[in-house]
Amino acid sequence: MSQTMYERQAKAALEERSKLIAELRTVEADSKLSAAEKRERFERIDRDVNRLEAEARDAVERGEREAEVRSLAARAGGVVTPHGGSDLPGESEQWRSLLPSGNEFRALVAEGSPGSGGYAVPTVTADKYVEHLRAASVFLRVPGINVHRFQGGSFVLPNLTSSTTPGVVAEGAAIPESTATFAGLTFAPVKYADLYRASNEVLDDAAFEMRNLISGVMVRNIATQVDKDAFQGTGTASLSGLTKAGIGTAVNLTTGNTVVKWDHIIDAFSDIEAAGATPAVIWASPDMGKALRKERENGTNGGYLAGQVTDPVIQKGLGLPIYVSANLPAKTVIVADPTRIHIGVRSDVRVAVSEDFGFDKDLTAFRATYRVAGIAVDTAATVQVIKASAS
Known part of the structure; x- marks a missing residue:
């Protein structure tokens, strides 16, 4: 040819x-x-x-x-x-x-140096890779959370904060005019991004599909960070998490109450009902998740309050699913009506590949971006954030 x-x-x-x-x-x-x-x-x-x-x-x-x-x-x-x-x-x-053969092209790979591709391109490499899977998101996995897709720089979700109470009106008397007060939940997007680069020698000579591995790692890294910020983000260069002051209702247990118990869950359940909402989820940090699932009647001798260990009901309490996440702060339990929680999505996760980045070094760059906005709660009482005492 x-x-x-x-x-x-x-x-x-x-x-x-x-x-x-x-x-x-x-x-x-x-x-x-x-x-x-x-x-x-x-x-x-x-x-x-x-x-x-x-x-x-x-x-x-x-x-x-x-x-x-x-x-x-x-x-x-x-x-x-x-x-x-x-x-x-x-x-x-x-x-x-x-x-030139593949080995002769491998100028940037040092087989004895893992950081330079040694694990990817040794003399013999299996055609599969093993990876530590990250914990799945337990925030967006909950049914009922409102995900709003929007265009432009930001958007406002109108929120009815109060209205007058109707009263008894006598026959033939004028009906007094009611008033309603509105506020707005403002969603300004923030961008999560990740960037990797790899030499084309490593990409070409790796025994497994390294491009897919890099893309998958970036997407999971972003998902993990968004999940963490959804619970404990400060709102400064990140999402405002559910545990941030003013987002939900903080319930700080007094000294000596070092563990969240079912009595506290029941109180939170009742407070959410009083706000006209329906509790539908329990989020717990790993330490509190263990304590709730192991709590028994009559101390250590009775049955488990969350159900028998042989029953799937052990994953629930008061009929609510228990989601355990390492992305919650320690000693924290959140009881919530997820339909009162709002998050905006400006653009889905996008993975782009460029060979212009590091062109003089024959490198390929991989970039992942995700733009989200929020978190917002339309009624603070519908998200009860219970924090156990440190001592």
Whole structure:
């Protein structure tokens, strides 16, 4: 295959890529498609775009290598034929040894240094990888939480804070006018982002699909941080978490109450009902989750208050599911009506790949971004944050 044919192959791949990019714009502008349908098409088109980019790059590299081989052979007094032969006696196919192998390309990989790719590209590597899975999100997993998708820089969710109480009106008397007071829950998006870079030698020579690994790690890292901030974010360069002062109702137990007990849960349950809401979830830090599930009748001899250990009801209390998360502060339990909790999503997690970053070093950059806004609670009494005493 001549170099001209390689060039045509690269050009054809790039033309197909341009058509797909135009299709991306069409999908983005199509108002008939749901967000899920758009996301599915974006993912499919992105895969095809990446494949065509790889094909074009491979064709260009093959053309450049063949040109280099022809130059070397010409200086040696031979001419390489398009099919790999040579006019030098006995040299048929031997010119292929001039093409660099994967090991010869691996200039930036130090096999003895894990930080430089040693674990990814040793002499023999399994074609799978093992990873420490991060804890799944226990905030957005709860049914009923209001997720608002919005456009623009920020948005305001109107909130009725009070209204006058109607009274008895005598026959023929004027009906007094009622008043309603509104406020607004303002959602300003914050961006969570992660960036990785890797040499193309490591990406090409790794025995497993390292690109998928990097993308997956970035997405999980962002999800874990958002989950943590949803519970204990300060609102400064982060979300405002449920445990932040003023978001929910803080219930600080007095000295000596070092463990949250079911009596405290029942109090919180009743306070939420009094606010006209319906409790539907218990979030607990690991230490308090253990204590609640092991609390018994009559001290240590009776049955478990949360249910028998052989029953699935052990995961519930007062009919509410118990979600244990290491992202809650220690000694903390939250009882809430999730339908009163609001979070805004400006854009879903996006993973982008660029070969321009570190171009002079032959590096590929991977970037993940996620823009969310909130957290807001429309009535503070519907989120009861119980904090056990430190002593």
